[in-house]
Amino acid sequence: xxxxxxxxxxxxxxxxxxxxxxxxxxxxxxxxxxxxxxxxxxxxxxxxxxxxxxxxxxxxxxxxxxxxxxxxxxxxxxxxxxxxxxxxxxxxxxxxxxxxxxxxxxxxxxxxxxxxxxxxxxxxxxxxxxxxxxxxxxxxxxxxxxxxxxxxxxxxxxxxxxxxxxxxxxxxxxxxxxxxxxxxxxxxxxxxxxxxxxxxxxxxxxxxxxxxxxxxxxxxxxxxxxxxxxxxxxx
Amino acid sequence: xxxxxxxxxxxxxxxxxxxxxxxxxxxxxxxxxxxxxxxxxxxxxxxxxxxxxxxxxxxxxxxxxxxxxxxxxxxxxxxxxxxxxxxxxxxxxxxxxxxxxxxxxxxxxxxxxxxxxxxxxxxxxxxxxxxxxxxxxxxxxxxxxxxxxxxxxxxxxxxxxxxxxxxxxxxxxxxxxxxxxxxxxxxxxxxxxxxxxxxxxxxxxxxxxxxxxxxxxxxxxxxxxxxxxxxxxxx
DNA sequence: CGGTTCTTTGACGTGCATCAAATCCTGTGG
DNA sequence: CCACAGGATTTGATGCACGTCAAAGAACCG
Numbered sequence: 233x234x235x236x237x238x239x240x241x242x243x244x245x246x247x248x249x250x251x252x253x254x255x256x257x258x259x260x261x262x263x264x265x266x267x268x269x270x271x272x273x274x275x276x277x278x279x280x281x282x283x284x285x286x287x288x289x290x291x292x293x294x295x296x297x298x299x300x301x302x303x304x305x306x307x308x309x310x311x312x313x314x315x316x317x318x319x320x321x322x323x324x325x326x327x328x329x330x331x332x333x334x335x336x337x338x339x340x341x342x343x344x345x346x347x348x349x350x351x352x353x354x355x356x357x358x359x360x361x362x363x364x365x366x367x368x369x370x371x372x373x374x375x376x377x378x379x380x381x382x383x384x385x386x387x388x389x390x391x392x393x394x395x396x397x398x399x400x401x402x403x404x405x406x407x408x409x410x411x412x413x414x415x416x417x418x419x420x421x422x423x424x425x426x427x428x429x430x431x432x433x434x435x436x437x438x439x440x441x442x443x444x445x446x447x448x449x450x451x452x453x454x455x456x457x458x459x460x461x462x463x464x465x466x467x
Numbered sequence: 468x469x470x471x472x473x474x475x476x477x478x479x480x481x482x483x484x485x486x487x488x489x490x491x492x493x494x495x496x497x498x499x500x501x502x503x504x505x506x507x508x509x510x511x512x513x514x515x516x517x518x519x520x521x522x523x524x525x526x527x528x529x530x531x532x533x534x535x536x537x538x539x540x541x542x543x544x545x546x547x548x549x550x551x552x553x554x555x556x557x558x559x560x561x562x563x564x565x566x567x568x569x570x571x572x573x574x575x576x577x578x579x580x581x582x583x584x585x586x587x588x589x590x591x592x593x594x595x596x597x598x599x600x601x602x603x604x605x606x607x608x609x610x611x612x613x614x615x616x617x618x619x620x621x622x623x624x625x626x627x628x629x630x631x632x633x634x635x636x637x638x639x640x641x642x643x644x645x646x647x648x649x650x651x652x653x654x655x656x657x658x659x660x661x662x663x664x665x666x667x668x669x670x671x672x673x674x675x676x677x678x679x680x681x682x683x684x685x686x687x688x689x690x691x692x693x694x695x696x697x698x699x700x701x702x
Numbered sequence: 703c704g705g706t707t708c709t710t711t712g713a714c715g716t717g718c719a720t721c722a723a724a725t726c727c728t729g730t731g732g
Numbered sequence: 733c734c735a736c737a738g739g740a741t742t743t744g745a746t747g748c749a750c751g752t753c754a755a756a757g758a759a760c761c762g
Contacts, residue, residue, distance in 0.1 A: 299603060305611040309603050320596045327600050350585030357588050360595040361555045365562050367602035368534060368544050374609035375649030376540040379718065406741070414610030416719060421742055436741095438727075614750065641709070651751055656710055671709095673759070 268339040271295075271332035279329045284321035286340040287356065290314055293336025294403035298411065299328040308412035310366065311404060313394065317359045319343075333403040374414045381453075382413040383423040387433075388450040396450075400442045503574040506530075506567035514564045519556035521575040522591065525549055528571025529638035533646065534563040543647035545601065546639060548629065552594045554578075568638040609649045616688075617648040618658040622668075623685040635677045 268291070271277060277288065280299060295312040309328055312318055319340070321327060346352050369389065373382045386409065394400060406424075407417045427433050432450070434443035444450065503526070506512060512523065515534060530547040544563055547553055554575070556562060581587050604624065608617045621644065629635060641659075642652045662668050667685070669678035679685065 299607055301607060301611055307607045307610045309606055320599055322593070322597045322600045327603055347589065350589060353592050354582065354585060354588040357592040357595060358557070360592060360599060362557045364555055364595060364599050364602060365557045367599060367606065368562055370606055371544055371602065371609060372534055372536060372542045374606060375542045375646070376536055411610070417740090418720085418742080419718060421740095422718095425742075652708090653710080653752085654750060657750095660710075 268337060271336040271338065273332055273334050273336075275332045277330040277332065277338065278319070278326050280326060282326050284319060284324055284326045285343055286319055287317060287343055287346050288319040288330075288338045288340045290316045290318070291337045291339055294333040295330050295336055295338075296333055296404065296408060296412075297328045297330055306411045307414075308404075308408055310363075310370075311390070311408075311412070317356070318363075320356075320360055320363070333408070379413075379415055379419050380423055380426065382415065383409075383420060384427065384432075384450075384453045386413055387427070388453040391444060391447075391450050392454065396444075396447060398444055400444065402436065402440045402442050503572060506571040506573065508567055508569050510567045512565040512567065512573065513554070513561050515561060517561050519554060519559055519561045520578055521554055522552065522578055522581050523554040523565070523573045523575045525551045525553070526572045526574055529568040530565055530571055530573075531568055531639065531643060531647075532563045532565055541646045542649075543639075543643055545598075545605075546625070546643075546647070552591070553598075555591075555595055555598070568643070614648075614650055614654050615658055615661065617650065618644075618655060619662065619667075619685075619688045621648055622662070623688040626679060626682075626685050627689065631682060633679055635679065637671065637675045637677050 271293070277295065278284070290312050292314055295316075295318070297309040297312065297318065299307050299309055301307070310318075311333070312330075318330065319326070321343075324343075341352075346356055373385055377385060391397070391400060406420045409415075410417045410420045413420070424433070424436075428435060430446075430449075432444075432446045434445050436442050504512075506528070512530065513519070525547050527549055530551075530553070532544040532547065532553065534542050534544055536542070545553075546568070547565075553565065554561070556578075559578075576587075581591055608620055612620060626632070626635060641655045644650075645652045645655045648655070659668070659671075663670060665681075665684075667679075667681045669680050671677050
């Protein structure tokens with residue numbers, strides 16, 4: 233049995249996810265099949281099209297999933313934080329790459345084990361569904377929001393996911409956010425400048441910590457979700 | 468036990484999915500918990516924010532999933548065809564509405580049953596993962612493709628999903644495709660006109676049947692997927 | 703038929719991309 | 733400690749892809 237040496241830094245919002253460190257009841261059983269690993273900043277955990285042999289749980293640090301198109305175009309599919317489970321694939325091949333944004337530590341279980349264990353399958357199903365839901369929110373951003381709305385909604389979602397802290401550590405660069413939101417780095421910079429001008433956020437410190445000065449604005453940005461919007465049939 | 472009166476029209480490409488009519492081995496067991504229903508064109512199966520009590524399998528017809536934003540903006544998340552399983556939700560509430568595009572028939576099982584049955588959970592997990600993968604492909608379209616590329620890639624994906632037929636029945640309107648691809652109806656119309664000019668497709672018949680005249684072009688449009696694209700670390 | 707809805711095409715406007723240059727930050731070596 | 737190089741961010745000026753507006757077909761249906 234491998235010892236899990238690092239403390240897992242999952243937030244309360246990440247509770248209920250798979251990661252071994254999060255689930256005391258399942259801990260013993262998962263430990264028997266779990267291994268762990270470390271990643272340096274910028275290191276690649278797996279690449280697009282590689283064989284998908286494991287499901288991962290992020291324990292510390294931050295990771296992004298990204299996919300590429302000819303012409304150097306890149307889409308960042310998601311940013312991952314402690315407590316997040318990832319590595320889902322179909323046909324045994326990863327559809328995206330996973331790159332560490334900071335020093336990170338992960339635990340992993342084999343995809344076979346995940347398939348074989350029915351109890352695990354139920355938990356993975358719930359996780360996969362929540363990613364699907366997240367992915368739908370992202371489609372709304374990319375398909376139907378303006379640049380300003382995308383950035384604000386992204387920041388609001390990130391803030392909520394991290395338990396609404398007063399300060400957010402931003403492990404990614406503007407270009408990563410741009411590739412996540414279907415924008416250019418310059419546009420992301422301009423929109424963050426606008427949020428700063430409007431008093432929603434403070435300046436980004438040297439160590440990438442962003443102060444949230446107007447939580448209500450972020451709260452409001454997400455208010456539209458969960459509101460009962462009228463939905464007539466085909467219109 | 469409810470009789471399942473209609474023949475399920477799932478394509479071969481949809482094999483391996485959940486729908487009761489597709490899985491002889493599971494048929495008996497699923498029938499015991501499955502019910503079925505009919506939908507008229509334009510009818511709503513479930514709405515955004517409603518309680519998610521069932522998982523559905525589409526047996527005949529076409530359905531779309533859509534989500535709304537203030538200001539009348541709409542995002543079509545996916546188009547569903549026979550054999551597709553849908554209705555996944557987190558927190559017991561649907562994040563989108565399901566609207567029938569044509570007369571349709573569905574079978575359904577209760578979400579509780581799906582949770583309780585471990586074998587079912589494994590199958591649903593695989594389905595959920597394939598939607599997640601689909602959703603990632605869609606993020607690439609929305610975030611990093613031009614209008615022309617989005618339409619071509621969408622058409623290519625649709626064609627592949629339906630087993631590369633010579634003629635595709637298009638149950639949706641341009642505005643639905645536009646809301647799926649983050650474009651305007653007029654832009655979709657222009658791009659389809661361009662594909663027709665370039666000999667990729669024929670004219671759209673009165674009964675919404677589109678003839679594919681250049682399958683190789685559609686094949687090529689998807690070639691970039693599955694190609695081993697270089698993925699350096701953070702760039 | 704005449705009304706309604708959808709599609710097509712054209713002309714024009716705009717939001718964001720692109721290009722460019724200044725500034726800031728960080729690590730490195732003298 | 734400072735000088736310097738390389739990379740990231742910020743900001744401004746300009747261009748273009750797609751949105752917006754408008755109007756003319758085309759299909760449908762009572």
